[in-house]
Amino acid sequence: MTGIRLPQATLLRHALIFLPLALLLLALTYVVDAFTDYNIAGIAIFAIAAAGLTILTGINGQLSLGHGALMAVGAYTTSLLLKGQPQFPFLLTLLASIVTAGLAGGIIGVAAARLRGPYLAGATLSLAVGLPQIAIHFGGLLGGNQGLNVAPPAAPAALGGDFPQERWLAWIAIVAAMITLFLLANLVRGGTGRTLRAVHDNETAARLAGIDVARVQVTAFVISAACAGLSGSLFAYWVGITAPTGFGLQLSLQLLSAIVIGGLGSLWGAVWGSIILVLLPVWTSGLASNLNLSSDITNNLPLAVYGAVLIFAMVVLPRGIQGTATSLFGGARQLYLKRRLNQQTVEVES
């Protein structure tokens, strides 16, 4: 049970986890087919937004039912930049999306810092429903219902001319997700993470300890929105089109459900949730089309299964995948340590 000892320094330890993991995932994209590469990119993109939401809802305790709208801000920023100048540098579109979504998050965060519980839920819910309508109202600029087309990023020539589009997108998404998770993991372990948690656990105590609660809450919103912006920008490249229907209420609800099903408050939980979010519909729609059912059933079965899984998970796995795994593993570890201690005591006595 002693196993490998990871270094104590947070930065180094996280680097030792994330670097090999990123390399492993990049290698994985060579083994699988293009469709799976596409799905891997999707998982990584959703993991970025879900990880950001974990900071806000899981760790800071602010419920957001409107994170899809913040992803829309990022996606529209990227799409607009590319509409104005198709040759706009790829990295700069990501950066611009992070900045605009972060700004939007700051504005929402200032309002949200005054609201609690269901009032915050109501405000963010109407954000999820209201914001995409702007794209329809300003149809001339934002493309209306048809949306704006986004050309997928081209793989650099150095990788060879026949490097698959999907694999390049998966690479970008994996690298972006790993960097985001690495930064967020450091943040959560550090002082910022402690203040975020302190505000969640007991606001009055946090205030007494000298924490500016409102400022911390706005900070959480900005960080979380910046992640949503990055995710939204990549989402635009991934889907190839940015339209209001892509950022409906469903998206916001799926993000929230992903982090709860994965295990609220854990960054790994956000990853598990994103895997379920992307792969469950793929599996169920594959199953449904194999069964030769009517289109009404085939089209809706994935969502029905997703809804059922959510309900089932809340009744059976209340702490999500990560929480359940941790407590199972932790329980086993504790049992082992206790046994060993008992044995040692017996040895000493004899």
Place this chain on the structure above:
Amino acid sequence: MRTFLILTVDGVTNGFVYAVVALALVMIWRATRVVNYAQGAMAMFTTYIALFAITHGVTYWLAFVIALGAGFLIGAGVERVLVRPVESRPPLNVVILTLGLLIFLEALAPMLFGGQVKSFPAPFSRNDLTIGTTQLYVSPFDIFVVGAVLLTMVALLLFFQRTTIGLRMRAAAFGPEIARLLGVRVGRMLALGWGLAALLGAMAGLLIAPAIFLYPNNMDEILVFGFTGAVLGGLDSPVGAVVGALLVGLGLSYVGGYAGSDLETMGGLIILIAVLMVRPQGLFAARRQREA
């Protein structure tokens, strides 16, 4: 002036439907401290049941009653089977549970009843009334909607204020522990509350369907507007819910009429944020509410 009148009538009629949804949400919130996000989806489902009955030869009024009954059973069933085991868990779990139910029902409905948009019959004409040559901007169906909602509200008020079961339900919501000591079957009262709330939701679904048509997520926006109304009113106050929902109905109607219909939902957001910035606990919350 003419536009203003039309928009006002529209706003009031819609506001009354939102008020029903808002009341249903407030009822569940007061009883179990849960916001039932599946309220709209449950209403959509019972409207499909009503339409199914109508297309199989049942009269509108019988179908109306069937839908209300189905709503009651679904609501009570959801509380008993799904919500109760999750009640003692972190509050977010119940939120996700009702969201899961929302997604599930919106996928189940097209699987059972077909996914295409359907029209839903109105029991009265939806054309405006005229007296002599003056047009009144009010249709018989509008009058029916407002009348039905007002009647329901009075019935609810009498039920909660004048009957023993109503008293028990209030006691169970106000102080479950003490109510239990006094012999109130709290669990049953909660199921009853969810059932009644879902019945209200079913009614809202039936009243709005002729105007917005019937499709799997036709109630999404209605739920958001009803919720906005309830939050405006303070979530704990039935009167507040009705006033809030009417405000939302009127506000949306004016925004939609004067600024463009695609800005309606944005208008709802702005109204909500504006009010909450001044009164973070809603308009009608007298004391500081328990934080959820």
